[in-house]
């Protein structure tokens with residue numbers, strides 16, 4: 001318990017060092033780059049050889065180092081931020097979308113196979129609740145001899161009890 005707290009503290013101090021060093025390096029690098037650029041451009045303007053041009057060459061990699069150090073220092077914060085902010089947003093979006101997708105899927109399913117039954121004799125499409133074909137009068141539904149459930153006349157098995165229908 002105590003070790004963990006110490007380690008956390010040390011970790012936090014390391015991160016603070018990273019942040020402070022990173023930002024300091026960034027500042028120095030930016031200063032060097034600006035100095036080098038100003039010197040370079042004034043040299044181009046005729047002020048002679050750019051004596052501080054090396055600052056630009058050193059400043060650029062230093063800037064990268066500074067970014068890396070700062071990134072290390074802030075990584076936990078960024079990860080926490082991403083976890084706290086993005087994931088709930090994603091979950092919320094999922095919760096919003098999922099019922100919509102489900103209702104669309106069931107609507108499609110109902111539209112596809114619901115409220116219609118084809119007469120096994122003449123092929124006429126009849127309403128789901130029809131007991132006889134509106135065209136030829138053939139019975140569309142039968143009663144399962146095992147459980148008494150009403151089944152479509154072309155069913156091979158009762159959809160309630162699984163009894164095989166002759």
Ligand SMILES: [Zn+2]
Pocket residue numbers: 119120121122123124133134135136137138
């Ligand atoms: Zn029919």
Ligand SMILES: [Zn+2]
Pocket residue numbers: 144145146147148149158159160161162163
């Ligand atoms: Zn049955």
